[in-house]
Amino acid sequence: MTASIYDVAKRAGVSISTVSRILNNSANVSDKKVQAVKEAMEYYQYEPNQFGRGLVKQRSNMIGVYTPFHSGSVFESSYTLELLKGIERVLTRHNYSMVLISESEEYSNRVKGSPRFMEYVRQRRIDGLLLSGLNGKSMDEEALKQILDEEYPVVYIGKKFHKKGINVYAQYESYMHQMIETLYADGHRKIVLYFYTTHENYLAGIVKKAEEELEELELIPIALSHITDIRPDLIADFRKYVIGGGCTAICSPGIETTQIILSVCGELRLSVPETVSILSVEHKSGEGRRLFPQISAFFVPAKDMGSGAAELLLDMIEDCPLEETSREYETKFFDRESIRQL
Amino acid sequence: MTASIYDVAKRAGVSISTVSRILNNSANVSDKKVQAVKEAMEYYQYEPNQFGRGLVKQRSNMIGVYTPFHSGSVFESSYTLELLKGIERVLTRHNYSMVLISESEEYSNRVKGSPRFMEYVRQRRIDGLLLSGLNGKSMDEEALKQILDEEYPVVYIGKKFHKKGINVYAQYESYMHQMIETLYADGHRKIVLYFYTTHENYLAGIVKKAEEELEELELIPIALSHITDIRPDLIADFRKYVIGGGCTAICSPGIETTQIILSVCGELRLSVPETVSILSVEHKSGEGRRLFPQISAFFVPAKDMGSGAAELLLDMIEDCPLEETSREYETKFFDRESIRQL
């Protein structure tokens, strides 16, 4: 058994309240006792038991990070990874730690009828929740609304969908539209638009707007799973649309997909940008520059978004009044000449 | 305030022990009371407060995962990511969750003179610890030895370095040697060997053995940081050793590095494998097949290693007797013709 506050108090010849006061800087204690207590703490390598402390404070200093199952393992895409890096950084600095909450593969959401993060919230394992990858279709949103209504500290990454709650986002529809416009302006008329299923509910709007505004445009939207191996599908797509279908440009929703696209192009002897133009989203600055050939991209500052979300969440937890209820991040375009002017 | 066991008991018209018994399946309770209690639990959406429970059981059902700072953010390399995926899978299945413990960038290890994971251990935040990326040079090993001596549940990923403790590993020295041998057998005599600093303490041995056994070999070991942008360095290396120095083959320690190598080759107009042969390590099966050109690789089953480590750890925690004190994972070679026979 590790030492408790009693052991420290006994060795230092003081009462446990004195030790507690020193631990929490909650009152003045005479220098002599401080010394004695510090000695005892080092002697035992004492650290306050978090169960005892938590029972009183109802605080764990842990933040839950949740991504629904349909968006794949958190560890899959460079987008979520950058988010995590940003989150990690802020939390570490504020002495919080990160608990990854994942839906188990087998039961998916159905174990208790509500998403996993609810357990953590109700059990008070976490002081707040960061969410990403909601797509409005699972039951996760129901649960989320419920805790938002209870004023539980939550920040979600994605578009606002409920009056309460703080969110952090980049204008997905807007930069997707810009991608299409950019290609259109260079003369491309038949474009394959890859997207992750996480964003499928935005898609109809994007397609509609693009086809309305850009008259001759023919858009071929194709969903990508985060879960299966997409390479064979891509090869089929390229055969059908690029080699056989007159399609001249591809939009990729992330660099990991772009890499596969490039290897597919290599295998099919399609040169970039001569035969096919490629435009990508990147979530880590400069990712597109590290490919060969370099790929033009819209940079979405995922790491900053993660940090921002974490900061807002910690502010909520520490009861700092928040001025903003929503924070938008700007994307930035990097032209690396992977688009051919037609 | 969320509901406590008292609220549930009151609403169900029973005592708290009855509720507790139902929660823990620890004794038979009459059907009627079970029904009443279940109704009350649903009514309140009751989940047992983990502080209360933990205070009695001294168990958090959380596992800490730690990687020292020098090996970069956990979220950087595909190796650690695969490890995490494997760990996540096993933990989720056993109703444990993962706490990421990271050293803060600013203070590095020095805050308390001991690595961050010690806090978590002593505060009883975690029931066990998974470690990866130790390199024998930081103070982390000291702390680790200490908790190993206390029989604290720990599994580390990497070579055994202390009589106590369980470890899981792939023979790093052995497959690195095989990589060199493979290239040597095909006639390569001057080889650049990239390695991550995490493994630098193994390097002297590898170089020595290779140069002893393979007479005409000239090995150029180059360390890669996980932290900075390595692309400019690689370009300089390739200019110096491949274009200017007669080097004909490159060993890459991981696919993320291999990708950069390929883009550097593209930029410098070096064709693979005609001008330069490339051999890589891959931590996710098939990674090398997704590049263009495809790259031959030694596959290190990082995900399985993560799962294995987590399983062993959970066994320790649940007091299952372990037969093994060390578990080795086999690597597998995939020939994808990225090596030219000289």
Added chain:
DNA sequence: CTGTTAGCGCATTCAT
């Protein structure tokens, strides 16, 4: 089968 009770480690209030 069920209720009562002690105690887990700590912060905090109330005396002193």
Added chain:
DNA sequence: ATGAATGCGCTAACAG
């Protein structure tokens, strides 16, 4: 400035 006492929510030992 300090100690004694209370209670946070829960499990488990005990008594019935």
